[in-house]
Amino acid sequence: MPITTPLPILQPRKLFEGKDYREVLRREMDAGKIPLSLGKTCPVKCEFCYELDHSYRETLEPPKTSQEDWQFMLEYINRKPTDPQQFWCLGGNEYMEWTDLFLHPKAMEWVEDFLKYTDKNLTFFTVGFVHVPKIHQLAGQYPGRINFELSVITLGRYRQQLMPHAPAVKHLLKVLDGPAVSSANFYSFDRQTMSDDAREISKINQKCVLWMGCLTPVRGLKDDTAALMRQGRAHLPEEAQRVYEAGLPNLQTIHTEAPITAFLNRRRIVSLFDSLELEKKDTIVMGRSVYKVLTMYRKNRAKFLMTPNATLGGDSDCSVLLTFDDIARVLNGHKTIHIPKCVMQSGRGLYTDIAGVTLEDFMKKTGVKVKVLHKIDTKFANQRLYRSGLLKNYVEDYVRNPLATAYERSEDRD
Numbered sequence: 050m051p052i053t054t055p056l057p058i059l060q061p062r063k064l065f066e067g068k069d070y071r072e073v074l075r076r077e078m079d080a081g082k083i084p085l086s087l088g089k090t091c092p093v094k095c096e097f098c099y100e101l102d103h104s105y106r107e108t109l110e111p112p113k114t115s116q117e118d119w120q121f122m123l124e125y126i127n128r129k130p131t132d133p134q135q136f137w138c139l140g141g142n143e144y145m146e147w148t149d150l151f152l153h154p155k156a157m158e159w160v161e162d163f164l165k166y167t168d169k170n171l172t173f174f175t176v177g178f179v180h181v182p183k184i185h186q187l188a189g190q191y192p193g194r195i196n197f198e199l200s201v202i203t204l205g206r207y208r209q210q211l212m213p214h215a216p217a218v219k220h221l222l223k224v225l226d227g228p229a230v231s232s233a234n235f236y237s238f239d240r241q242t243m244s245d246d247a248r249e250i251s252k253i254n255q256k257c258v259l260w261m262g263c264l265t266p267v268r269g270l271k272d273d274t275a276a277l278m279r280q281g282r283a284h285l286p287e288e289a290q291r292v293y294e295a296g297l298p299n300l301q302t303i304h305t306e307a308p309i310t311a312f313l314n315r316r317r318i319v320s321l322f323d324s325l326e327l328e329k330k331d332t333i334v335m336g337r338s339v340y341k342v343l344t345m346y347r348k349n350r351a352k353f354l355m356t357p358n359a360t361l362g363g364d365s366d367c368s369v370l371l372t373f374d375d376i377a378r379v380l381n382g383h384k385t386i387h388i389p390k391c392v393m394q395s396g397r398g399l400y401t402d403i404a405g406v407t408l409e410d411f412m413k414k415t416g417v418k419v420k421v422l423h424k425i426d427t428k429f430a431n432q433r434l435y436r437s438g439l440l441k442n443y444v445e446d447y448v449r450n451p452l453a454t455a456y457e458r459s460e461d462r463d
């Protein structure tokens with residue numbers, strides 16, 4: 050399908066002009082975040098960081114969190130009802146930039162405050178700047194209330210290149226050695242990278258989830274970093290088989306690769322598509338992977354408008370993260386299109402995409418009528434992702450499945 054000349058960029062409305070930074074804090078807390086701030090961009094400067102270019106969304110960095118700000122946050126959060134299923138996330142990431150908050154000198158103390166003065170659960174991500182043994186002590190003292198996702202990334206030979214300012218491997222192994230870490234994420238970059246890390250981590254901690262996969266290049270990354278990520282993707286099948294054959298006791302998951310997730314969920318995607326009862330002439334917007342699945346199983350049952358993730362750039366391939374601007378760029382005389390609801394369920398509000406553009410703005414500016422596919426929502430997308438995310442499924446139903454080879458080779462376009 051030909052791509053038309055790019056339309057004018059759809060600009061989101063500015064939210065924070067003339068507003069106090071506490072407005073950002075409130076918005077983040079209303080979305081279940083604990084918006085501590087370092088008052089500057091993340092000093093760790095990992096080469097793979099997805100926040101290197103986040104110009105697609107408006108952010109406003111609050112000043113470094115003070116004790117007064119923290120009291121304000123604790124009181125605000127305490128007024129919210131407690132949901133035992135909810136885990137409050139340390140760090141705002143919708144209206145603020147993502148960073149490693151354990152670099153804030155008071156972070157450990159405030160984590161303890163949160164556990165002590167609220168009855169809510171807490172989730173946090175860090176490349177490892179936590180205080181050992183304090184973090185193990187807190188995990189022991191507040192069982193079930195902490196979800197600690199340790200971003201190991203890699204313990205091996207590419208660590209220095211990718212994250213020269215992150216904690217040393219020796220420190221990470223101490224963080225892993227105890228009850229604190231719920232899940233450790235690390236990735237394939239080459240032969241004997243992810244699989245070596247899986248064995249090493251499992252030797253120390255048999256309880257944490259091993260969250261594996263590969264990193265996806267996005268806009269703003271250096272060429273050699275993107276090349277290393279792609280090399281990792283090429284090695285993922287063999288690396289995953291090594292882990293599979295190692296028979297480690299930990300729960301093992303593979304995530305982050307949209308084409309794999311879409312293929313592993315092909316039956317569910319196809320049955321959901323059938324339940325939409327679309328007609329052949331209807332045009333439906335989708336990302337590259339879902340497009341591949343539907344052209345494989347439901348060719349010509351509707352018009353599939355394959356939409357690249359131009360906003361995020363790189364090798365991004367995710368229907369949930371499409372923007373209205375991406376969709377505007379592939380329009381070609383369409384009068385009416387169908388868009389999955391998950392595109393407009395971002396943290397920036399209902400019927401709003403990840404950049405902050407609303408459905409209403411899109412229709413007004415493009416003149417195209419939109420029918421929202423309500424059944425394809427983020428709940429569906431997330432449930433799918435998790436249910437088929439086991440490494441075992443990936444090896445048995447993807448790596449060792451000849452159909453998957455045909456799928457990988459299938460063309461992106463008709």
Ligand code: SF4
Pocket residue numbers: 091092093094095097098099100147148149176
């Ligand atoms: S620590 Fe996290 S936020 Fe900071 S540069 Fe690394 S990946 Fe990005």
